[in-house]
Every structure is written in structure tokens, then in C-alpha cells.
Amino acid sequence: MAGIxxxxxxxxxxxxxxxxxxxxxxxxxxxxxxLESATTTKISALGTLRTALSSFQTALKDLxxxxxxxxxxxxxxxxxxLTATASKTAQSGTYSVKVEQxxxxxxxxxxxxxxxxxxxxxxxLTVKVGSGEGIEVAIGADASLEGVKNALNAALKDSGxxxxxxxxxxxxxxxxxxxxxxxGAGEDVSISASAGVNSLAIDTENKATPDAGGVLExxxxxxxSIDGLAMQSKTNKVENAIPDVTLNLVAADDKKAITVTVxxxxxxxxxxxxxxxDAYNNLIKTTNSLTRVTKVGDDGKPxxxxxxxxxxxxxxxxxxQNELISVGGGDGVRMLSDLGITTQKDGxxxxxxxxxxxxxxxxxxxxxxxxxxxxxLMKRLDNRVDGFxxxxxxxxxxxxxxxxxxxxxxxxxxxxxLRIESISARLYSQFNAMDTMVAQLxxxxxxxxxxxxxxxxxxxxxx
Numbered sequence: 232m233a234g235i236x237x238x239x240x241x242x243x244x245x246x247x248x249x250x251x252x253x254x255x256x257x258x259x260x261x262x263x264x265x266l267e268s269a270t271t272t273k274i275s276a277l278g279t280l281r282t283a284l285s286s287f288q289t290a291l292k293d294l295x296x297x298x299x300x301x302x303x304x305x306x307x308x309x310x311x312x313l314t315a316t317a318s319k320t321a322q323s324g325t326y327s328v329k330v331e332q333x334x335x336x337x338x339x340x341x342x343x344x345x346x347x348x349x350x351x352x353x354x355x356l357t358v359k360v361g362s363g364e365g366i367e368v369a370i371g372a373d374a375s376l377e378g379v380k381n382a383l384n385a386a387l388k389d390s391g392x393x394x395x396x397x398x399x400x401x402x403x404x405x406x407x408x409x410x411x412x413x414x415g416a417g418e419d420v421s422i423s424a425s426a427g428v429n430s431l432a433i434d435t436e437n438k439a440t441p442d443a444g445g446v447l448e449x450x451x452x453x454x455x456s457i458d459g460l461a462m463q464s465k466t467n468k469v470e471n472a473i474p475d476v477t478l479n480l481v482a483a484d485d486k487k488a489i490t491v492t493v494x495x496x497x498x499x500x501x502x503x504x505x506x507x508x509d510a511y512n513n514l515i516k517t518t519n520s521l522t523r524v525t526k527v528g529d530d531g532k533p534x535x536x537x538x539x540x541x542x543x544x545x546x547x548x549x550x551x552q553n554e555l556i557s558v559g560g561g562d563g564v565r566m567l568s569d570l571g572i573t574t575q576k577d578g579x580x581x582x583x584x585x586x587x588x589x590x591x592x593x594x595x596x597x598x599x600x601x602x603x604x605x606x607x608l609m610k611r612l613d614n615r616v617d618g619f620x621x622x623x624x625x626x627x628x629x630x631x632x633x634x635x636x637x638x639x640x641x642x643x644x645x646x647x648x649l650r651i652e653s654i655s656a657r658l659y660s661q662f663n664a665m666d667t668m669v670a671q672l673x674x675x676x677x678x679x680x681x682x683x684x685x686x687x688x689x690x691x692x693x694x
């Protein structure tokens with residue numbers, strides 16, 4: 232409706248309509264802005280709270296696992312020589328291990344051949360590792376050593392056997408060298424050959440000489456001792472020499488004794504306890520941030536968190552803290568303080584690592600009983616928060632309600648826009664009608680003045 236207005240009256244109709252419309256619109260718009268800001272802030276704050284609660288519940292679930300307390304660890308005093316792992320059925324104990332020799336695979340070579348060697352006819356090479364099944368490789372006539380090597384590697388790529396060529400610079404002669412990753416005594420790699428390629432055969436009965444083929448390095452067993460008892464293994468991964476324990480031999484040094492300790496997995500339990508404490512501390516810091524009121528300057532408006540005075544936050548923290556100080560578990564561990572876990576001045580939990588280590592060393596099963604099971608601390612804590620944080624729980628319902636409020640705010644804004652447009656149109660109509668009437672009255676006034684002034688006997692005013 233805006234345009235060239237007020238011609239007849241000389242009034243600024245646009246400004247008057249704009250002022251009246253703004254006066255009508257401003258209070259409702261300010262109300263909607265405040266409500267929208269508060270609703271959006273609260274939705275964001277509830278999302279932040281739910282994220283912290285989810286992390287907390289994950290930590291509770293990880294610690295509330297009886298398998299964690301059934302696990303066993305195997306520690307080596309020298310991981311440069313040996314590493315170890317244990318299954319949950321391994322018995323606790325300490326063992327002295329010495330590694331005399333590592334298990335290795337073999338290297339064998341053909342006789343020394345001319346560098347320009349060619350096969351005289353096509354034939355077949357059969358490659359074997361120890362007494363295993365042979366792999367046949369077809370070799371064509373007039374094949375070079377390079378061609379033979381490539382054919383072998385293509386056929387043996389998944390067998391752990393590889394072929395290479397070594398040339399003696401002093402004689403110019405070349406050998407085909409076979410290497411095997413299969414370890415253990417008797418696992419030497421050999422080649423039997425048919426006519427036409429028989430010069431490429433490798434016999435493992437004898438060691439290689441400057442001219443004849445044979446063994447360069449024999450495959451051998453690992454040799455080691457446990458508590459002074461000499462043992463051997465075809466591989467460097469030694470299983471069940473100690474029941475339910477796997478030893479991984481890394482390097483040999485028969486002068487150094489390695490202590491292998493098999494015990495309850497205190498390291499895994501400690502890590503999960505610390506994860507629980509960290510998740511709780513994060514929850515406390517998050518709720519403090521969301522409920523904090525911060526004064527800004529002497530006269531400034533205080534900054535408030537999105538959940539200041541929120542009853543859900545109070546209920547969650549109250550329930551959690553009641554469980555943290557309640558007594559449970561069995562003899563030796565009945566409260567968190569028995570594990571060196573105590574509340575700090577800022578409300579977070581702190582851990583006395585020495586006291587926790589002592590509790591795990593002396594009362595490992597009692598620690599498990601305290602944390603796990605339907606009556607354990609982790610389950611009780613989860614019961615306190617799950618009703619708030621589960622799908623469809625209290626916090627989810629509140630977020631849904633706030634989203635409905637936001638949708639209603641949007642609808643109210645649309646209605647306000649339509650109402651303001653209607654008011655604006657009505658005001659323009661009224662003011663324009665008034666402007667037209669004023670213009671008509673002004674025109675009539677001018678006509679009357681002109682008519683009257685032309686009548687006989689009328690004295691005109693001097694200007």
C-alpha cells in the first residue's frame with residue numbers, strides 16, 4: 232500500500248502507518264523472540280546433558296562386565312626378547328624363561344650357473360617345503376634364469392616361498408636361491424626337476440658348496456627353557472608350554488633370564504575404573520556449566536546456563552551421589568573410598584593410584600563384586616540415570632515438548648505477519664480516504680473563496 236501518499240493533506244502517511252504498525256508488532260515480536268531464544272537454548276543444553284550422560288553410561292557398561300575381572304594378563308620383563316599373552320583360564324604364576332635360539336626358515340640354492348643360462352627343453356620344477364605337498368611349476372624351453380625366477384614367484388606367491396638370483400662378481404656365475412618363511416627343523420625348501428630343467432634341482436641333503444647346490448641356511452626349531460627345563464618349538468609362537476599362555480619369542484639371548492608373570496588383568500580393570508571416573512567428572516563439569524550463573528561487571532546482566540534451576544539436573548546428580556556414598560560389595564571393598572576414589576572440593580572424583588593398586592592386588596575379586604552384577608555400583612548408577620536418558624525418557628520427552636514450542640512459535644510468527652499486513656492495509660485505506668477528503672475540502676474551500684471574492688461589493692483583501 233505504500234507509494235505516493237499524503238498529496239491531498241500534506242501528511243507523511245507512510246511514516247504514520249509505519250509507526251502504528253511497529254507499535255502493534257513490537258511487543259508480540261519481542262515476546263516470541265524471547266521465547267524462541269529460551270527454547271533453543273534449553274534444547275541445546277539438554278542435548279549437551281544427554282551426550283555427557285551417554286558417555287557416563289558407556290563407562291558404566293564397560294566396567295559392569297564380569298569378564299573384565301576374569302581376564303588374565305601375562306607380562307614379560309623384557310619385551311625386546313619375549314612377549315606373552317594369557318587366556319582367562321590361565322593360572323597365576325611366575326616363570327623364568329631363556330631364549331637360546333629362534334625358529335627360522337631355510338634358504339637353499341642351485342648349483343652355480345652361467346649368467347646367460349637357458350633351459351635346454353621345457354620341463355617341470357616341483358618345489359617342496361620339508362615333507363609337504365609339492366607345487367609344480369612349468370618352465371618353457373630356452374627360459375633364462377630371470378624367466379625361471381619370475382615363473383617360480385608367480386606360482387609360489389601364497390606359499391611363503393620366494394625365489395631370487397645371486398651373482399658372484401668374481402666368477403660371473405649365478406645361483407637361483409629359494410627362501411622359505413616356514414620355520415622348524417626339517418622344513419628346508421627343495422626343488423626336484425624333470426629332464427630339460429634338471430640343472431635347477433636343489434637337494435637338501437647337503438650344504439651348498441662354491442659350485443654345487445644345496446642348503447645355505449637350514450630351517451631350525453626355536454630353543455628355549457622355562458624354569459630351567461629345555462624345550463623346542465617349530466615356530467616362535469609357543470602355545471601352551473605354560474598352560475593357556477602364549478609366548479612370542481622375539482630375539483635370542485641365552486644369557487638373559489626373562490620373567491613372565493601371569494596374573495589377574497589389573498591393568499585392564501584400572502583403565503576401566505579411570506574411564507568411569509573421567510566420565511563422571513565430565514558429567515559434573517557439564518552440569519556445572521549448564522547451571523552456572525556468571526556475573527558480568529557491576530551493572531551487567533548475569534550470564535546464565537541453559538539449565539539453571541532445572542529439576543532434572545538436580546534429580547540426576549542427587550541419585551548418582553546417593554549411590555556413590557552407599558555401602559555395597561563384599562569384605563574388603565564396600566565403598567569407593569576403599570579403592571582410593573574420593574570426592575574433591577569441586578565435586579569431581581580423584582583417584583589415589585597407590586591405594587587403588589593395593590586394593591586390586593589384595594582384593595581383586597572383591598573389587599569385581601563391588602562394581603559388577605545386578606546389585607553392583609555400576610548397575611545401580613545406570614538405573615539412576617537410564618530413566619532420564621533412554622529413548623523416550625524424561626529428557627527426550629522434554630526436548631520433544633520444546634520442539635513443539637518452537638513449531639508453535641513459527642506458527643505464531645506467521646499469524647503475526649498476516650495480522651500486521653491486514654492492519655497495515657486497513658490503516659493505509661483509512662489514511663488515504665482521509666487524505667482524499669482533505670483534498671476535496673481544500674478544493675471546495677478554494678472554489679468558495681474564489682467565488683465569493685468575485686461578488687459585487689466584496690472588498691478584496693490586500694495581500
